[in-house]
Every structure is written in C-alpha cells, then in structure tokens.
Amino acid sequence: xxxxxxxxxxxxxxxxxxxxxxxxxxxxxxxxxxxxxxxxxxxxxxxxxxxxxxxxxxxxxxxxxxxxxxxxxxx
Numbered sequence: 001x002x003x004x005x006x007x008x009x010x011x012x013x014x015x016x017x018x019x020x021x022x023x024x025x026x027x028x029x030x031x032x033x034x035x036x037x038x039x040x041x042x043x044x045x046x047x048x049x050x051x052x053x054x055x056x057x058x059x060x061x062x063x064x065x066x067x068x069x070x071x072x073x074x075x
Contacts, residue, residue: 033067040064 020030044060 037064037067040067 004018025031040060041064044057045062047060
C-alpha cells in the first residue's frame with residue numbers, strides 16, 4: 001500500500017540522514033524550549049515574590065513567551 005501512495009522507502013538515504021527516534025529526552029527540541037520557557041516563568045514568579053521591579057517580571061514573562069520554538073524558525 002505504501003507504493004500506491006508514493007511514500008515507500010525505495011529512495012536512497014543520505015549518509016548523514018538520521019533515521020529513528022531520539023535516544024534521550026534532551027534531544028527533543030520542543031521539550032528543550034518548553035523547559036526553557038518554564039524556567040523563565042519560574043524566574044518571573046520568584047522575582048515577583050521578591051518584590052523585583054515590574055519591568056523585570058514582565059521582561060521574564062515576555063522572554064518565556066517569545067522563546068523560539070523549532071516550528072517558528074525558518075528551515
């Protein structure tokens with residue numbers, strides 16, 4: 001059935017092309033960026049509890065929202 005849809009594995013692969021799933025969680029880019037956003041949000045909460053200046057808290061929250069994701073970067 002894969003031959004009918006044109007998605008078969010008959011095409012040769014490049015030597016540097018990785019086939020398979022990541023071996024470790026840290027190899028998943030989406031998870032790394034989600035963790036970065038979580039750390040930045042935690043820093044914003046801690047800064048808020050420590051009575052940091054409001055622009056500092058807002059900057060940390062904005063950085064968490066704007067943390068680059070693999071889907072937002074050009075190929």
